[in-house]
Amino acid sequence: MKICVLVKEVPDAAVTKRIDPSTGRMDRSGEKNLNPYDTHAIEAAMQLKEGGEVEVEEIVAVSMGPASAVRALHKAVSLGADRSVHLSDDALAGSDVAATGYALASAIKAESPDLVLLGQQSDDGECYTIGAVVAEHLGMPSLTQVVKMDVEGSGVKCERQAEYGYDTVQVTFPAVISVGDAINEPRYPSLKAIMGAKKKPLETKSVGDASIDVxxxxxxxxxxxCGEFKAPPQKAAGQIIEDEDTNETVEKIVAWLDERKLI
Ligand SMILES: Cc1cc2nc3c(=O)[nH]c(=O)nc-3n(C[C@H](O)[C@H](O)[C@H](O)COP(=O)(O)OP(=O)(O)OC[C@H]3O[C@@H](n4cnc5c(N)ncnc54)[C@H](O)[C@@H]3O)c2cc1C
Incomplete structure (x- = not known):
């Protein structure tokens, strides 16, 4: 079995996210990192490989993004992927979700994977939709919010986290599955794996290489x-009540809530 894992480079969690008003796109300057949600997808692939229920020959990390996205791919490899594919081309800049999903699916097609895994959401765009778009273009079934996977015969039995509980769904390979962050606890890469990641094969593809219709x-x-963007209004500073006497503090809090008709 071959597994492709989609990974995205996103601004680091500590970076304040803002829209660049001149382009209407997210300002991607500053520290970047591998999308934390995607580490769960890599871990899920690794657990399938190590679990022994199915023979996983290869795990391929795939990313679409500018030159800097190579670092996210190195991190994916340090977490267990065998090699990576970097789809990068100026013609892809400004792609919306539908265009991004189409481009990623085009790059994945050449790999003919049995399973495509991805994170539930990116930490910047948070559209939660790439999985469905990629699946549509690949003509594969799509499952989202999967928090448990058990390989059974020529497919996998999955538990999906839904608002009302859990769905149990059986799907046959090939399939596209986006995993919820409750599926596993991603491992930390070893120092040896971090050092060795840059030596693993990395293929850079342009739109032409991936037969993408520009x-x-x-x-x-x-x-x-995208229309006009406005920063949310500044919040008024909160009121700090020093706790010198707990009974008095409770009274002050209750009075504060009462004044605003919150209790
Ligand atoms: C008008 C417009 C212009 C845009 N221009 C740009 C731009 O110039 N540059 C840019 O980077 N973004 C741009 N975006 C944002 C881009 O469309 C989204 O980031 C992208 O479609 C994915 O959506 P998401 O990040 O919310 O993914 P989600 O659906 O929230 O992501 C789910 C999962 O999909 C996978 N995934 C998502 N994106 C990628 C990727 N690129 N490579 C590999 N795996 C991925 C990850 O596994 C992720 O966990 C633009 C969006 C709009 C609306």
């Missing part, structure tokens, strides 16, 4: 038009 990607190939 009229379907980039700003011109995207249907979404």
């Amino acid at each position: 009229s379907m990607v980039g700003a011109d190939g995207s249907q979404v038009q």
Whole structure:
């Protein structure tokens, strides 16, 4: 079995996210990192490989992004992927979700994977949709929010976290599965794996290499038009009550809530 894991480079959690008003796109300057949600997808692939229920020949990390996205791919390899594919081309800049999903699916097609795993959401765009778009273009079933996977015969039995409880769904390979962050506890990469990651094969693909129709990607190939962005209004500073006498503090809090008709 071959597993492709989709991984994205996102601004580090400590970086304040803002939209660049001149482009209408997210300002991607500053420290970047591998999308934390994608580490769960890599871990899920590793657990399938190590679990022994199915023979996993290869785990391939795939990312679409600028040159800096190579670091996210190195991290994915240090966490267990065998090699990586970097889809990078100026023609892809400004792609919306539909265009991004189409481009990623085009790059994945050449790999003919049995399973495509991805995170539930990116830490920047948070669209939760790439899995479904990729699956549609690959003509594969799509499962989202999967928190348990058990290989059974020629497919996998999955538990999906839903608002009302859990769905149990059986799907046959090939399939696209986005995993919820409750599925596992991702491992930390060893120092040896971090050092060795840069030596693992990394293939860089342009739109031409991936047979991508350029009229379907980039700003011109995207249907979404972003309008005006405004920063949310500044919040008023909170009131700090020093706790010198707990009974008095409780009274002050209750009076504060009562004044605002919150209790
Ligand atoms: C008008 C417009 C212009 C945009 N321009 C740009 C731009 O120039 N540059 C840019 O980077 N983004 C751009 N975006 C954002 C881009 O469309 C989204 O980041 C992308 O579609 C994925 O959506 P998401 O990050 O919310 O993914 P989600 O659906 O929340 O992600 C789910 C999972 O999909 C996988 N995934 C998502 N994106 C990638 C990726 N790129 N590579 C590999 N795996 C991935 C990850 O496993 C992730 O956990 C633009 C969006 C719009 C609306």
